[in-house]
Amino acid sequence: MENFTVNRTDKEDISVLYIGGFLDAHTAPDLENAIQNLIDGERYKIIVNFNDLTYISSAGLGVFMGYIELIRNNDGDIKMSNMSPKIFRVFDLLGFPTLYDIVDDEIKALENFK
Amino acid sequence: MENFTVNRTDKEDISVLYIGGFLDAHTAPDLENAIQNLIDGERYKIIVNFNDLTYISSAGLGVFMGYIELIRNNDGDIKMSNMSPKIFRVFDLLGFPTLYDIVDDEIKALENFK
Amino acid sequence: MTNVDKKHKKAKSIRPKFEGEYKLRIPSATDNLELIRGFVAKVAEKVGFCPDDIGKIELACDEACTNVMKHAYDKKSKNTSLDVLIKIDYQKLTLVVTDHGKGFNPNTIPMPNLKEYLAELKVGGLGIYLMRTLMDEVDYDIKPGVQNRVRMVKYLIDRKKSELVQ
Amino acid sequence: MTNVDKKHKKAKSIRPKFEGEYKLRIPSATDNLELIRGFVAKVAEKVGFCPDDIGKIELACDEACTNVMKHAYDKKSKNTSLDVLIKIDYQKLTLVVTDHGKGFNPNTIPMPNLKEYLAELKVGGLGIYLMRTLMDEVDYDIKPGVQNRVRMVKYLIDRKKSELVQ
Ligand SMILES: Nc1ncnc2c1ncn2[C@@H]1O[C@H](COP(=O)(O)OP(=O)(O)O)[C@@H](O)[C@H]1O
Ligand SMILES: Nc1ncnc2c1ncn2[C@@H]1O[C@H](COP(=O)(O)OP(=O)(O)O)[C@@H](O)[C@H]1O
Numbered sequence: 001m002e003n004f005t006v007n008r009t010d011k012e013d014i015s016v017l018y019i020g021g022f023l024d025a026h027t028a029p030d031l032e033n034a035i036q037n038l039i040d041g042e043r044y045k046i047i048v049n050f051n052d053l054t055y056i057s058s059a060g061l062g063v064f065m066g067y068i069e070l071i072r073n074n075d076g077d078i079k080m081s082n083m084s085p086k087i088f089r090v091f092d093l094l095g096f097p098t099l100y101d102i103v104d105d106e107i108k109a110l111e112n113f114k
Numbered sequence: 115m116e117n118f119t120v121n122r123t124d125k126e127d128i129s130v131l132y133i134g135g136f137l138d139a140h141t142a143p144d145l146e147n148a149i150q151n152l153i154d155g156e157r158y159k160i161i162v163n164f165n166d167l168t169y170i171s172s173a174g175l176g177v178f179m180g181y182i183e184l185i186r187n188n189d190g191d192i193k194m195s196n197m198s199p200k201i202f203r204v205f206d207l208l209g210f211p212t213l214y215d216i217v218d219d220e221i222k223a224l225e226n227f228k
Numbered sequence: 229m230t231n232v233d234k235k236h237k238k239a240k241s242i243r244p245k246f247e248g249e250y251k252l253r254i255p256s257a258t259d260n261l262e263l264i265r266g267f268v269a270k271v272a273e274k275v276g277f278c279p280d281d282i283g284k285i286e287l288a289c290d291e292a293c294t295n296v297m298k299h300a301y302d303k304k305s306k307n308t309s310l311d312v313l314i315k316i317d318y319q320k321l322t323l324v325v326t327d328h329g330k331g332f333n334p335n336t337i338p339m340p341n342l343k344e345y346l347a348e349l350k351v352g353g354l355g356i357y358l359m360r361t362l363m364d365e366v367d368y369d370i371k372p373g374v375q376n377r378v379r380m381v382k383y384l385i386d387r388k389k390s391e392l393v394q
Numbered sequence: 395m396t397n398v399d400k401k402h403k404k405a406k407s408i409r410p411k412f413e414g415e416y417k418l419r420i421p422s423a424t425d426n427l428e429l430i431r432g433f434v435a436k437v438a439e440k441v442g443f444c445p446d447d448i449g450k451i452e453l454a455c456d457e458a459c460t461n462v463m464k465h466a467y468d469k470k471s472k473n474t475s476l477d478v479l480i481k482i483d484y485q486k487l488t489l490v491v492t493d494h495g496k497g498f499n500p501n502t503i504p505m506p507n508l509k510e511y512l513a514e515l516k517v518g519g520l521g522i523y524l525m526r527t528l529m530d531e532v533d534y535d536i537k538p539g540v541q542n543r544v545r546m547v548k549y550l551i552d553r554k555k556s557e558l559v560q
């Protein structure tokens with residue numbers, strides 16, 4: 001059983017991270033590694049597709065907080081798409097939608113990078 | 115969440131019980147009720163279709179042991195079909211295949227009543 | 229026929245008890261979070277909470293346990309454990325997470341001002357805030373080195389409300 | 395930039411421990427069997443047992459707990475509880491199910507002769523037989539009214555064998 005999965009697809013200068021399973025204090029380092037890899041490759045335009053994510057805790061939210069400044073300072077962004085209502089509610093509870101571009105699907109997220 | 119489900123379909127003089135979920139000491143009485151209802155209606159030709167059953171313990175096996183004699187004394191039988199390998203293994207461990215007619219699918223079970 | 233009669237007596241069905249205590253003691257390590265969440269969610273489901281509230285209880289419990297795993301013990305400590313107690317009755321679910329670590333003073337932990345927090349792009353410091361937001365009551369009982377507890381309550385009254393709404 | 399650096403330090407990853415104890419105390423009622431099975435199965439999965447062996451451990455634990463729920467306590471007793479302890483290390487999983495009920499003498503319980511059993515169409519009496527068949531070691535420690543325990547061991551060596559086979 002895979003607790004947490006992260007798969008990357010590059011679409012020109014934009015990278016999409018597909019995340020699945022649960023993102024908690026145990027699996028957050030896996031997502032950090034994936035984002036760190038993008039940064040090491042100077043790829044700052046990032047879409048995180050939440051389609052297969054079933055659970056998130058504050059440890060998961062913290063990963064995004066940890067990188068957003070650096071990424072934006074490099075003309076990039078983290079855009080988020082395909083969140084289930086359950087996951088969105090946690091982001092919403094903490095006011096994250098004012099800080100992050102959270103959109104319905106990946107196509108919209110790609111458009112917003114144009 | 116339904117822990118255990120049992121649905122009945124009558125095909126002429128044969129009744130099929132479709133069981134699903136888990137059959138343990140907690141849910142065994144539900145299966146007993148379903149079989150008791152058949153007996154009360156003098157329907158002794160019974161197929162139990164295990165297709166959706168995910169788990170069985172000895173309490174579940176006991177239900178079949180409790181009725182088989184009465185049913186056979188009335189020219190009936192309990193035939194079993196569509197068991198997953200996991201469920202079959204428990205029956206097998208206890209030698210039940212020598213006592214019960216356990217077949218691959220419902221069609222075969224119906225045929226065996228002819 | 230007594231023998232046959234005996235066989236036909238119904239298997240004893242022990243009725244669900246909606247009052248009771250469920251206790252868990254497990255190693256204080258993040259790879260157990262999934263296990264704890266699954267357990268707490270099932271108990272919450274048994275009591276009759278709606279999926280939304282089950283999700284809230286699960287998350288609040290995760291946050292409390294994550295805090296124990298991250299903050300309660302020195303890294304060198306061995307055999308560190310964490311207790312989760314779930315008490316259920318008709319009206320409410322009480323969740324008590326206990327550690328035997330160094331403790332802290334919850335009064336000195338300010339609740340984050342979310343706007344300021346987001347503006348400053350801080351990392352962390354959201355756990356206790358979430359717990360207080362998700363649950364109806366949250367209080368701490370800290371005895372450093374002995375027993376540190378956080379007690380959280382969720383009332384089941386919400387069930388009726390949410391059943392009406394949905 | 396120290397502030398930014400700080401943020402980028404990796405979240406602490408606390409490594410899975412393959413040694414440790416998991417304890418559960420729950421009300422002695424059959425509606426908790428599912429909860430127990432789910433918990434035990436997850437721990438067995440963590441240790442690395444193959445699906446077959448996880449199923450065996452789950453069933454053996456169910457049988458032991460069902461026996462407590464059916465036989466250990468008088469029907470009138472209130473607040474009756476059952477303990478499940480899972481100890482894991484690299485080589486084996488040990489499952490201890492404890493009740494505080496009336497106890498029994500396991501030596502007087504004959505192992506069923508399966509052929510005879512089936513020929514006589516008996517109901518029940520398969521639980522302990524299953525436990526002994528499914529697990530590598532099973533022993534009882536009975537102190538009526540105080541503490542009655544069944545201890546069952548499953549060795550993880552089977553893992554390699556089954557990994558080779560599959
Ligand atoms: N069980 C605990 N043991 C010791 N310290 C704790 C415990 N729970 C919380 N704390 C302290 O409270 C602080 C705030 O916790 P929280 O709001 O969850 O945010 P975070 O864990 O991200 O820092 C922690 O940084 C820690 O210092
Ligand atoms: N925890 C227990 N407390 C009291 N008696 C027990 C306990 N476990 C088993 N027994 C006794 O052992 C007998 C055999 O158990 P088992 O093989 O599981 O079959 P069954 O439960 O179907 O009778 C039970 O009928 C009961 O008398």
